[in-house]
Amino acid sequence: MSQGTGPAARRAAVTPTLVSMLRVRDLAVGFGGQPGTDPVVAGVSFDIAPGECLALVGESGSGKSVTARSLIGLAGDDAWLQAAELEINGSDVLGLSDAQWRRRRGRDVGLVLQDALVSLDPLRPIGREIADSLRLHTTLDRAARRTRVQEVLERVGLPDGRTRVRQRSGELSGGQRQRALIASAIALDPPLLLIDEPTTALDVTVQAQILDLLESLKRHGTAILLISHDLAVVGRIADRIAVMSAGRIVERGPAARLLASPKHEQTRRMIAAIPIDKPRGTRLSSPEGRADAPASAPASASAPAPAEVVLEASGLVKTFRRPDGSEQRAVDGVSFRLLRGTTLGLVGESGSGKTTTARLLLALSRPDAGEVRVLGRPFSAVTERQRRRLRPELGAIYQDALSSFDPRLSVDAVLRDAVRGARHAARQAGNAARDRARVLELLDQVSLPATLLSRRPLSLSGGQRQRVGIARALASEPQILVCDEPVSSLDVTVQAQVLDLLDELQRERGLSLLLISHDLGVIQHASDQVAVMLDGTIVETGDTAQVFTAPRHPYTQSLLAAVPRLG
Amino acid sequence: MTDAAAGSLRPDGAPRSARPVRARPRRALRRTLPGLLAARLAGAVFVLWAVATITFFAIRLIPGDPAEAILGGPGSQTSPEALAAVRARYGLDQPVVVQYLAQLGRLATGDLGRSYALRQDVAPLLVGQLGGTLLLAALALVVAWLFALVLATWSTRGGRFAWYLGSGLEIVAAALPHFWLATALIVLFSVWLGWLPPISTPGPAGLVLPVLTLAVPLAGFLGQIMRESLLTALESPFVLSARARGEGDRGVRWIHALRHASLPAISLSGWAFGSLISGAVVVETIFARPGLGRTMLNAVTVRDVPVVIGVVMIVAVGYILMTVVTDLAQWIADPRLRRR
Numbered sequence: 001m002s003q004g005t006g007p008a009a010r011r012a013a014v015t016p017t018l019v020s021m022l023r024v025r026d027l028a029v030g031f032g033g034q035p036g037t038d039p040v041v042a043g044v045s046f047d048i049a050p051g052e053c054l055a056l057v058g059e060s061g062s063g064k065s066v067t068a069r070s071l072i073g074l075a076g077d078d079a080w081l082q083a084a085e086l087e088i089n090g091s092d093v094l095g096l097s098d099a100q101w102r103r104r105r106g107r108d109v110g111l112v113l114q115d116a117l118v119s120l121d122p123l124r125p126i127g128r129e130i131a132d133s134l135r136l137h138t139t140l141d142r143a144a145r146r147t148r149v150q151e152v153l154e155r156v157g158l159p160d161g162r163t164r165v166r167q168r169s170g171e172l173s174g175g176q177r178q179r180a181l182i183a184s185a186i187a188l189d190p191p192l193l194l195i196d197e198p199t200t201a202l203d204v205t206v207q208a209q210i211l212d213l214l215e216s217l218k219r220h221g222t223a224i225l226l227i228s229h230d231l232a233v234v235g236r237i238a239d240r241i242a243v244m245s246a247g248r249i250v251e252r253g254p255a256a257r258l259l260a261s262p263k264h265e266q267t268r269r270m271i272a273a274i275p276i277d278k279p280r281g282t283r284l285s286s287p288e289g290r291a292d293a294p295a296s297a298p299a300s301a302s303a304p305a306p307a308e309v310v311l312e313a314s315g316l317v318k319t320f321r322r323p324d325g326s327e328q329r330a331v332d333g334v335s336f337r338l339l340r341g342t343t344l345g346l347v348g349e350s351g352s353g354k355t356t357t358a359r360l361l362l363a364l365s366r367p368d369a370g371e372v373r374v375l376g377r378p379f380s381a382v383t384e385r386q387r388r389r390l391r392p393e394l395g396a397i398y399q400d401a402l403s404s405f406d407p408r409l410s411v412d413a414v415l416r417d418a419v420r421g422a423r424h425a426a427r428q429a430g431n432a433a434r435d436r437a438r439v440l441e442l443l444d445q446v447s448l449p450a451t452l453l454s455r456r457p458l459s460l461s462g463g464q465r466q467r468v469g470i471a472r473a474l475a476s477e478p479q480i481l482v483c484d485e486p487v488s489s490l491d492v493t494v495q496a497q498v499l500d501l502l503d504e505l506q507r508e509r510g511l512s513l514l515l516i517s518h519d520l521g522v523i524q525h526a527s528d529q530v531a532v533m534l535d536g537t538i539v540e541t542g543d544t545a546q547v548f549t550a551p552r553h554p555y556t557q558s559l560l561a562a563v564p565r566l567g
Numbered sequence: 568m569t570d571a572a573a574g575s576l577r578p579d580g581a582p583r584s585a586r587p588v589r590a591r592p593r594r595a596l597r598r599t600l601p602g603l604l605a606a607r608l609a610g611a612v613f614v615l616w617a618v619a620t621i622t623f624f625a626i627r628l629i630p631g632d633p634a635e636a637i638l639g640g641p642g643s644q645t646s647p648e649a650l651a652a653v654r655a656r657y658g659l660d661q662p663v664v665v666q667y668l669a670q671l672g673r674l675a676t677g678d679l680g681r682s683y684a685l686r687q688d689v690a691p692l693l694v695g696q697l698g699g700t701l702l703l704a705a706l707a708l709v710v711a712w713l714f715a716l717v718l719a720t721w722s723t724r725g726g727r728f729a730w731y732l733g734s735g736l737e738i739v740a741a742a743l744p745h746f747w748l749a750t751a752l753i754v755l756f757s758v759w760l761g762w763l764p765p766i767s768t769p770g771p772a773g774l775v776l777p778v779l780t781l782a783v784p785l786a787g788f789l790g791q792i793m794r795e796s797l798l799t800a801l802e803s804p805f806v807l808s809a810r811a812r813g814e815g816d817r818g819v820r821w822i823h824a825l826r827h828a829s830l831p832a833i834s835l836s837g838w839a840f841g842s843l844i845s846g847a848v849v850v851e852t853i854f855a856r857p858g859l860g861r862t863m864l865n866a867v868t869v870r871d872v873p874v875v876i877g878v879v880m881i882v883a884v885g886y887i888l889m890t891v892v893t894d895l896a897q898w899i900a901d902p903r904l905r906r907r
Contacts, residue, residue, distance in 0.1 A: 069807075072811055074810055074811060098815075099815075102813050102814075103813065105810065105811055105813040106811065106812035106813035107813065110812075111808070111811035113804050113807060113808055113811075115804065118803060118805060119804040119805055119807070120805055121808075121822075122805070122903065123823075123826055123827065123900075123902060123903070124822075129809075132809065132813075132814060133812040136812065136813045136818075168903065181808070184808065185812070187812075
């Protein structure tokens, strides 16, 4: 850092004996109503020392984000806040007026939100966004601000600042814009940084780089409150971890101790849910509703017969035109075979062509070259009319379950639609009663109660939505499921339930799964075979165990090195 | 035009790394300023040709003999010799194709012909009327924008009551017909209060009521759009990020939210300008204000074909120019449309 006023120096100037950059005692936060009634966060107490990282971990809805926002005075207009003590950098921030808060935000405390694409103003150059806190809190003139912005960009690992500052969040890659967002929060070097899910939705290698950046901030003396649902991620940089559940801290301790010997049920659940290094077939979630499910024995083990190829891609090519007219081969000669009753994991980082491949497999777009065969019959090379007879054999599950539903349809209507469609495809006459029975059967298969039928997708939780998505895909009794990032928008614990569900379904129904994910942990846990994609080509394939223990391709090796693991 | 609007309304700022091959040439072209203008110019020539062609043939569908209309309309006692002389003079005895080409040729040189009823050249006649109408429409657009901005900003900040009042006002305003609003304004401001003249006298005072008549319904319409998008912008994560850097309420609105909120309203303003010109027909008649709208109405009633064609052509040109202005405004307001 070029300037000599890091948090350490500033801290010394304020109070030499300061041990706690953030001090929270008995924090309670709620929305609407009388202060003190129906809190969503209650009895939360912790300290963070300079240069220390405390991770606040919990499932969505556990109150961790509300806690972070309360600490910067941005819980919301209708929120109430009570605390015995709330101190930032040695001064009381309880009951500050909005104007007083404004003077502190960005200077004493910074906030980094998740998803930098929308957390930076898409219409403004990042240089302006970063310079904002300088404009608001200092008397620096434009030129001086510009110099400082360059320094901050360099500090977050985005050199080449002169051109960078004019770019907007949409023009940067995921990792670059996350760096830019962090830069906008640390432009004034606040001694306390609140970071909300900084690596969610980032590829593993980028995630590792961002964690390194946070690590360097920590070494620099910044106190960090890290919010996450993923224990494996926070394990890398957190000194201490506090686990939140239903608005309260249920367990806390040094990171290593807590991860090695968790005491509280919630912590154990979250650790158990981490898929990496858990053998295929082991449950990640505690059984709920379906206690009869066998706990182990992968299906593939019991099927020694020469496996039949159910889905085959050979030499798939798909080219897109970039806005400037140049060509991009999104998929460049992809071939693989999916065997009956097994799971093939297709792993790669964003932009590697995974989703384009999925669209080609489902014949949602036409390959420029190559062929897709389903159950040994041509699929991509025939007309849609001919393809229609095979379509019921392929089910599809999408990443964003919510946007794959019509928000105006109830769960019942979504599933009835799918059931009726499947019936028409099979040319069966049907009646309302039989459709209804089938809908209930599907719900049961994905362990959802029938009481959800009248709900609309928006009022469901993320996990419930994805279950409805799976139920819909099962309506035509497909033999093959193509799952494109089925769990990437879910919390780790919910992800565990969905992965377990897919595993159960596969075992019970002999399904063949093509599982597309950027998450190596998910792929390792849930796949029999793995194909690693890079820039539109498959660079390595093999049995999961072999690829993960002895990766041959350097790219696979670098991916594996970046995966966050416990301990 | 709709295609450009759809592009600008794209909600996400996702990097457009790739898109299917078919859409390429126009997209690539629109991402540079000269490309955008060139595309617009080519479109404009086509639109003008189409307008001229459609009006030329549409007018031939009007029953009656144009030569009779020139000589004072049906019912006037005209001799066959006089009719023949008029036909020869206006080229009406030529085959349709020849007349059509001659018409195109005249239009290409800016010659709009001669008015049957007023016995003057159409071009200078209309140019004289154009200023008043343009001023009226432009002022109405500006005032509508101001109303919409104020209403949207106030109703998103003043709590639940302001929200319902704002949205109620907008719906009512958007639904008001021009002729009713004009009458109501005249009754209120001229008859009861006596503040403003009931007909459009020269000078600023005479402009107030006509401008308000045109602006209020448009403001209601723009305000509805702006308020929704303002609210979306205010609730977005980048606004939370800005607040977390210490930005105040005013800064959040002016630097971030209003810009996002104005994007859809900008892309609708080109269309709105067209609707203002057609609204001007009503307003200029009610307020007895000289202008393109009133000239058009008079010309239609006496079947003064060259004037009608002239007005249609001028409105088409105005519409095209406004679309270009809208495009430029979008290009400035939304950098995502520009080429990286």
